[in-house]
Amino acid sequence: MLKIKNFKKKYHDREVLKGIDIEVNKGDVVALLGPSGSGKTTFLRGLAFLTPGDSGHIEFGEQKIDVQSATPTDVKQLRQKMGFVFQNFNLFANKTAIENVEEGLVIGRKWQKEKAKNQAKEALEKVGLLEFANHYPSQLSGGQAQRVGIARSAALNPEIILLDEPTSALDPELVADVLQVIKQLADDGKTMIVVTHEMAFAREVADKVVFMDKGLVVEQNKPVEFFDNPKSPRLKEFLNRISAANVAQNGFEYEKATTS
Ligand code: ADP
Secondary structure (H helix, E strand, O other), X not given: OEEEEEEEEEEOOEEEEEEEEEEEXXXXXXEEEOOOOOOHHHHHHHHOOOOOOOEEEEEEOOEEXXXXXXXXXHHHHHHHOEEEEOOOOOOOOOOOHHHHHHHHHHHHOOOOHHHHHXXXXXHHHHXXXXXXXXOOHHHOOHHHHHHHHHHHHHHOOOOEEEEEOOOOOOOHHHHHHHHHHHHHHHHOOOEEEEEOOOHHHHHHHOOEEEEEEOOEEEEEEOHXXXXXXXXXXXXXXXXXXXXXXXXXXXXXXXXXHHHO
């Protein structure tokens, strides 16, 4: 469904993406892992042209885009197929939860207000927040705000949702609810790319795990192979480091991540 080939990006002469190749099949959840600074966010934002890449090719179904020569129409068509969930939610502070969800439908999709409201209600219900529809972001916990962010994206029914570290700004006790909502979307067959540090989640929910380091895809595999039988020294080292940190912080989570 989605093929990205040789995707590159420089910031001030420093190449932070050195030619990324990733394929995503319809209905798949791809978990993108890697150390901080490896280029995960740059890649995800590049894919949606929020921060455009320098070169590469993106094939999305019938649409083929040369990143270097993409027109505004190309970008608009591509974006219509994509939803984006940000680390810091990016909700409008002066709009209620339901207004935040409606916004993209009314402004972006030009839906009638009433139809948008119904769709927004349904989306909020799916993330368990219908009763918070009229709350402003400041009246929501971080976990609730992120679930509104996910509802906003899912309400548009995009072909793929890109999630950039959706739980990393949350207090630990709020993470599980948000992961559960994402798992629900996966169970419903939604195609997603998720940048995450949640190893147990990646193992349980992803169909494919991709490891990036220093602007390159170093290894990718099905979760069990990826976690139990890593091939490259860099991935082995990364997993060792993460597991050591998790054991120190939270033995249970680590156990779940590595034995389930
Ligand atoms: P990750 O998401 O894996 O932590 P990022 O994509 O955020 O990595 O960053 C990749 C590299 O690009 C890092 O070295 C980072 O410092 C650099 N970078 C990210 N955004 C910018 C920017 N706007 N200007 C300059 N350098 C940037």
